[in-house]
Amino acid sequence: MRSWPSVVRLATVLIPAGILCFFSIPDPDVFWHLKSGQVMLETGRLIHTNLFSSTYPDHPWHNLEWLFQVILALCYNAAGWAGVAGLKLCLVLATTALLTRTLLHKASSPLAAAAVTLFTLALLRFRFTERPQLMTFLLFAVAIWILERRATAPRALWLLPPLFALWSNIHPELILCLVYVAATFVGDLIDARRQAPQPTGLRGRQLLVLGASAAATLANPEGWLVLLTPLAAALPGSSSVLIHEFRRSSLADDPLFFVLLGAVVLLVAVRRECRTWSSILPLAALGILGLLYVRATTAFAMAAAPLVHAGLAAALAAGASPARRWPLRIGAVAAAVAALAWTWFLDRNNDYRWGYGPDEASEPVAAATFLLANDVPPNLFNHYNLGGYLIFRLYPKMRVFQDGRGPYPAAFLKGLERHDRAALDAQYARYRVNSALVETGEYGLLYAPADWGVVFWDQNFAVLVRRSVANIPFLAQFEYRAFLPGAALPEDRPGRLLAVREMRRNQLERLRPDWTLCLNIGVEQLWLGDPSAAEAELLRAIELAPGEPEAWAYLSVARSVLGRKPESAAAAARARALDPRREKIGEILPR
Numbered sequence: 001m002r003s004w005p006s007v008v009r010l011a012t013v014l015i016p017a018g019i020l021c022f023f024s025i026p027d028p029d030v031f032w033h034l035k036s037g038q039v040m041l042e043t044g045r046l047i048h049t050n051l052f053s054s055t056y057p058d059h060p061w062h063n064l065e066w067l068f069q070v071i072l073a074l075c076y077n078a079a080g081w082a083g084v085a086g087l088k089l090c091l092v093l094a095t096t097a098l099l100t101r102t103l104l105h106k107a108s109s110p111l112a113a114a115a116v117t118l119f120t121l122a123l124l125r126f127r128f129t130e131r132p133q134l135m136t137f138l139l140f141a142v143a144i145w146i147l148e149r150r151a152t153a154p155r156a157l158w159l160l161p162p163l164f165a166l167w168s169n170i171h172p173e174l175i176l177c178l179v180y181v182a183a184t185f186v187g188d189l190i191d192a193r194r195q196a197p198q199p200t201g202l203r204g205r206q207l208l209v210l211g212a213s214a215a216a217t218l219a220n221p222e223g224w225l226v227l228l229t230p231l232a233a234a235l236p237g238s239s240s241v242l243i244h245e246f247r248r249s250s251l252a253d254d255p256l257f258f259v260l261l262g263a264v265v266l267l268v269a270v271r272r273e274c275r276t277w278s279s280i281l282p283l284a285a286l287g288i289l290g291l292l293y294v295r296a297t298t299a300f301a302m303a304a305a306p307l308v309h310a311g312l313a314a315a316l317a318a319g320a321s322p323a324r325r326w327p328l329r330i331g332a333v334a335a336a337v338a339a340l341a342w343t344w345f346l347d348r349n350n351d352y353r354w355g356y357g358p359d360e361a362s363e364p365v366a367a368a369t370f371l372l373a374n375d376v377p378p379n380l381f382n383h384y385n386l387g388g389y390l391i392f393r394l395y396p397k398m399r400v401f402q403d404g405r406g407p408y409p410a411a412f413l414k415g416l417e418r419h420d421r422a423a424l425d426a427q428y429a430r431y432r433v434n435s436a437l438v439e440t441g442e443y444g445l446l447y448a449p450a451d452w453g454v455v456f457w458d459q460n461f462a463v464l465v466r467r468s469v470a471n472i473p474f475l476a477q478f479e480y481r482a483f484l485p486g487a488a489l490p491e492d493r494p495g496r497l498l499a500v501r502e503m504r505r506n507q508l509e510r511l512r513p514d515w516t517l518c519l520n521i522g523v524e525q526l527w528l529g530d531p532s533a534a535e536a537e538l539l540r541a542i543e544l545a546p547g548e549p550e551a552w553a554y555l556s557v558a559r560s561v562l563g564r565k566p567e568s569a570a571a572a573a574r575a576r577a578l579d580p581r582r583e584k585i586g587e588i589l590p591r
Helices: 004-020 029-043 066-106 110-127 133-148 154-167 174-193 202-216 225-233 255-270 277-292 294-318 322-346 365-373 384-394 410-415 421-430 472-478 493-509 515-527 531-544 549-561 565-578
Strands: 380-382 435-439 452-457 461-466
Touching: 004 066, 004 110, 004 322, 029 066, 029 384, 066 110, 066 133, 066 294, 110 133, 110 255, 110 294, 110 322, 133 154, 133 174, 133 294, 154 174, 154 202, 174 202, 174 225, 174 277, 174 294, 255 277, 255 294, 255 322, 277 294, 294 322, 365 384, 365 452, 365 461, 365 493, 380 384, 380 421, 410 421, 452 472, 461 472, 493 515, 515 531, 515 549, 531 549, 549 565
Parallel strands: 380 435
Antiparallel strands: 435 461, 452 461
C-alpha cells in the first residue's frame, strides 16, 4: 500500500467518501446524543432517567449508546462543530479504507474493489449522520476483516469477543453483526460436512468464539437490554415502527439495496465459487432483515461487499481479451457512479445540505437563542422532531415536552397522535403548558390568536405564550401585535408604524438579514411618507438579493419621489431587465 499506484487507488474511494459525509446535520437525534455526553462528562455519572423532559423527568431511560455520546461530546468540547464533523470524517474514512483493504485481500482487483466500495458507500450514506451507527460501520468492517481471514489467521477470531464488548456500549445494532458471525460459522460447519477444506480445530474455536462474543454483549451497564431493545423496537406494535429506519424496505425509497440484493442472487446462481454456505447463510439472514427493516440494509451492504467483489474480480479475470474485460469494467464504474449520483441528488431518506453543524433550515436555531435570552413562561411545548435540538440548546435552563429518545410512557405517546386543537388543549391543561415552540404555519390553525400570543417568529418557527394573568407582563414586552405570521399588515398609520418597528425587531432576532423584510420595511416607509428611509432599506434588500426585481422597482419609486430622475430611471431599467414579462413589477412600475 506504500506504492504511489496504491495511494492513488485508495484516494479514488477516500475522496468520494469524504465528500459524501460532508453535509449539515439533518437528524435531531444527534443533538441529544451530544448533550447526553456533555452531561455525563460534567457529572461523571451515567444517565438512567429522562432528566431532559419536563413531563416525565423520572421515567427510566436505558441509554445504550453512552460511550459514543461521551466521545462525541469530547470532540465537540475540543473543537465545536468542526470537531464533530472531524469525528464523522475519520470514522467514515477508516471504514472505507478497511473495507477496501478487505476486498483487495479477497481478490486483487483494484477496479472491482473501488467500484464495490463506492456502491456500498452510496447505500450507507443515508445513515452518515453523527450518530452511533458511524462507529457501528467501522466495527462491522473490523468484524468482516476478521472473518475474511479466518482460514489463514484463525487466531484473529479471538478479537471478536473484545470487539463485541466494546460495541455493546456504543450501539445495539451489534445484534446484526452477531447474526452475521453466527450464520457464517454455521455455514462453515455445513461446508465442512460437504468436505470443503477447513483448517484443523477451526470449528471448535469458532464455537468458543461465538459463545464468548454473545457473552461479551453483556459487558455494558444495561446488560441484555442491548440485544432486547432492537428486537422490541421491531415489533409491529412498537412506536419505533413509525420511524422510517424500522419500516420495510421499498423499491421507491431504497433502490440500491434491491440492486445489490439482485446482484448477490445473480452471483450465487452463476458462479460456483460464490455458492458456499458460509457466504449464502449470512447474506440470506441479513438480506431478509434488510427487506423487513430499512436499518438492516446497511449491514447487508457491508457483508455482501466481499462476495460481490470476488465475483466481479473473477469475471474480470476470466475475460482473457480486452474486448471482454472492458465492458465489465465500464459497467462496474457506471454502476458505482450511478449509485453515487442517486444518493447525492435523488435519495429521499434525508435532505442533505452542503456543510457541517446544525441545519438552520430544519432546526430552530434562532428560536432557541430567543428562549435562552429571555425568561419565557415555563413548561414549553414542542413537537417530537424539535426535542433533540432543544435539549442541546436549552438544558438545564429549560426542559422539553417530548423528544426522539423514547423514554416516555406509552399512554403519553398515544395521546400525542391526534393533531387537532382540542387534543392539544387537553395536553396543555394536563401538563400546565404556558409556552410553545412550533412551526410558523401552525399559528392561527392549531393555536387561536385569542388564546396565544406570538413573541418570536421567523420563516420557519414561532414561539407562542399562552394568554393568562401570570403571562401578561411577558406578553406586554415581547408580543407581536401588528406583524404576525400569515396575517395582513394593518392599513392605518399607527398600525403601520407599529408594524415597521416590529419588522425591525424581527430582523434583529433572525439568524441573518432577510431581504423580504427589508423590502417590506421600505414599502411601508414609502407609504408613511419617508422616501429617504425607504431608499436605505431597499438598497439593503438589493444588497442581500440583487436579482429580485421588486426591490429595484420600489427603489425606482423612492428615488422618483426624492426627485432623482436619472437614478430612478436606472433602477426601473434594471427591474424591467430582471422581469421582462412584468410578472412581479407590473403593479409597481408603469409601462
